[in-house]
Amino acid sequence: MSVNKEIKRITTETVRNMKFTGEKISMLTAYDFTIASLVDAAGTEVILVGDSAANVMAGHETTLPITLDQMIYHAQCVVRGAKRALVVVDLPFGTYQSDPQKALESSVRIMKESGAHAIKLEGGKEIEESIRRIVNAGIPVMGHLGLTPQSIYQFGSYKVRAKEDAEAEKLISDAKLLEELGCFSLVMEKIPADLAAKVTASVNIPTIGIGAGAGCDGQVLVVHDMLGLNNEFKPKFVRKYLNLEDQIHQAVGQYVADVKSGDFPNANEQY
Numbered sequence: 001m002s003v004n005k006e007i008k009r010i011t012t013e014t015v016r017n018m019k020f021t022g023e024k025i026s027m028l029t030a031y032d033f034t035i036a037s038l039v040d041a042a043g044t045e046v047i048l049v050g051d052s053a054a055n056v057m058a059g060h061e062t063t064l065p066i067t068l069d070q071m072i073y074h075a076q077c078v079v080r081g082a083k084r085a086l087v088v089v090d091l092p093f094g095t096y097q098s099d100p101q102k103a104l105e106s107s108v109r110i111m112k113e114s115g116a117h118a119i120k121l122e123g124g125k126e127i128e129e130s131i132r133r134i135v136n137a138g139i140p141v142m143g144h145l146g147l148t149p150q151s152i153y154q155f156g157s158y159k160v161r162a163k164e165d166a167e168a169e170k171l172i173s174d175a176k177l178l179e180e181l182g183c184f185s186l187v188m189e190k191i192p193a194d195l196a197a198k199v200t201a202s203v204n205i206p207t208i209g210i211g212a213g214a215g216c217d218g219q220v221l222v223v224h225d226m227l228g229l230n231n232e233f234k235p236k237f238v239r240k241y242l243n244l245e246d247q248i249h250q251a252v253g254q255y256v257a258d259v260k261s262g263d264f265p266n267a268n269e270q271y
Contacts, residue, residue, distance in 0.1 A: 009083075009086075010084060011117070012086065015086060016206060024218055024219070025185075026046070027046035027208055027218055027219065028047060029223050031053045035223060039085070047085045048088050049114075051066050051090040051150070053066055054066035056229075057074070063150055067092060068106055071089060072110055072113045079114055087118075090119070091103070092150075096121050097126075101133070118142055124171075125173070125177055132181055140184050142185045143178040143185070145171050146161045146171065147189040161189075171191065175207075184205060185208060186207050190212065196209055200215055228243040229248075
């Protein structure tokens with residue numbers, strides 16, 4: 001599917017309005033120009049330059065090692081490829097949690113140096129002042145509740161969050177707070193589907209789920225996961241639309257064989 005090039009840029013207002021019209025929001029990650037161009041042309045409304053780049057691009061075990069400079073680099077690449085989609089960039093670990101002024105400065109750097117359209121950060125009441133400063137500076141903020149990967153060492157695992165009443169109530173309270181602070185949307189990760197649906201109905205900002213069920217206003221996946229670039233990663237919430245790992249392995253293997261046999265290049269592939 002290709003998208004009409006006359007369609008205007010998706011904005012935060014577009015995304016907010018989609019909640020009220022009932023149109024589901026599609027969001028995928030991208031980290032480079034080529035994939036961003038493809039994801040954008042296929043019609044995805046929101047592209048997330050995720051700190052998951054630490055995992056899928058750099059091979060780290062968690063999202064924690066990636067730096068602000070590295071996130072800005074990836075964002076610059078994506079912005080050049082995205083002609084239509086809203087581009088949201090993760091604030092990396094350590095750039096906003098403890099110092100609201102640092103949070104604002106980190107967000108300003110992302111917006112100025114990459115040309116992105118919004119930032120995303122993880123947490124609720126504990127980062128209230130950081131969110132307040134960023135929003136007051138005119139920078140759109142996407143929230144993130146539930147399983148927050150930057151807190152993985154605190155959680156101790158990647159298991160479903162908010163299954164207990166106390167954590168579920170805090171999540172609902174945090175979602176309402178994020179709306180009050182001016183966040184334009186909210187990601188909810190790996191929480192029970194009924195809780196996600198309840199939150200979605202209780203706030204007027206769009207919710208985007210990952211492992212949070214069909215009751216959210218939209219969905220997000222890591223593009224490497226949905227394209228099947230890592231067959232070892234098989235969480236329940238990922239639907240693989242391709243199996244590129246096997247296809248790339250086969251293609252590269254054929255290339256190697258053709259080079260060694262002298263079949264490549266042939267007479268039509270040389271000057």
